[in-house]
Amino acid sequence: MDTDARQPLIVDSQSLGRRGKLPRHIAIIMDGNGRWAQQRGLNRAEGHRAGVQALKPIVKECAALGIQVLTVYAFSTENWARPQVEVNALWDLLVEFLRSETPELKAEGVRIQTIGNVGALPPRAQRAIDAAKHDTAEQTRMVLNLALNYGGRDELVRAVNRWLDEQRPVPEERYVTANAIAQHLDTAGLPDPDLLIRSSGELRISNFLLWQLAYAEIYVTTTLWPDFNPMELHKAIHAYQNRDRRFGGLRE
């Protein structure tokens, strides 16, 4: 049920660059690790391990294509509802990923950032995140933005509260504005996503980037995240390049 099934199967990176505008910012809901594991008689943590492996070539390919920002949904504010062993396995995998991949990401010019309430993560995860951010702070080719303990509603509430805090003791503004909200979101300074990709076929947003996705083009593939590869990414970008983005106006 790819949302753009009429697209050709193989699209090479060069032709993507030639064809038209690349998305500046791609956001991905990396879904389907559990079902991938289940299909193979493996436990869910093994599905997540395979999911981390799938992410690496996607980050590289996005950097190679010239994408400016890649935001990946790795853990939602709702994912705490999962069994403790699964949640722990996810933090272990994050720590392992950051420790092993940061040097190579840095060498590729990737800057690691996060969105979400990272202060509520286990200390070992916070330490690994701080180190990865610090080590890649000077890189400018692409931002890899990890959404960790991220929820769109939580982010909006924190943004408004940050803005309110700035209005004390003496209010500078009486009313909040759209700009003020955008500037207080975790994504402040980043362009909104142009393309949202969701793997595993689910047709929902699951509390991801509620504000920022206002005009994103949505691409859903039934491919489970551990099977998502650069060719799937090319298909998604190719589909994006064939969309007619009107932003509420009329076609050019």
Ligand code: IPE
């Ligand atoms: C996505 O895969 C990864 C996280 C939510 C952390 P899932 O674990 O949601 O996989 P399914 O949806 O159960 O197959």
Ligand code: IPE
């Ligand atoms: C969304 O996937 C969150 C991540 C991919 C991290 P979920 O699997 O948690 O979403 P639902 O429960 O299917 O909506």
Ligand code: MG
């Ligand atoms: Mg899921």
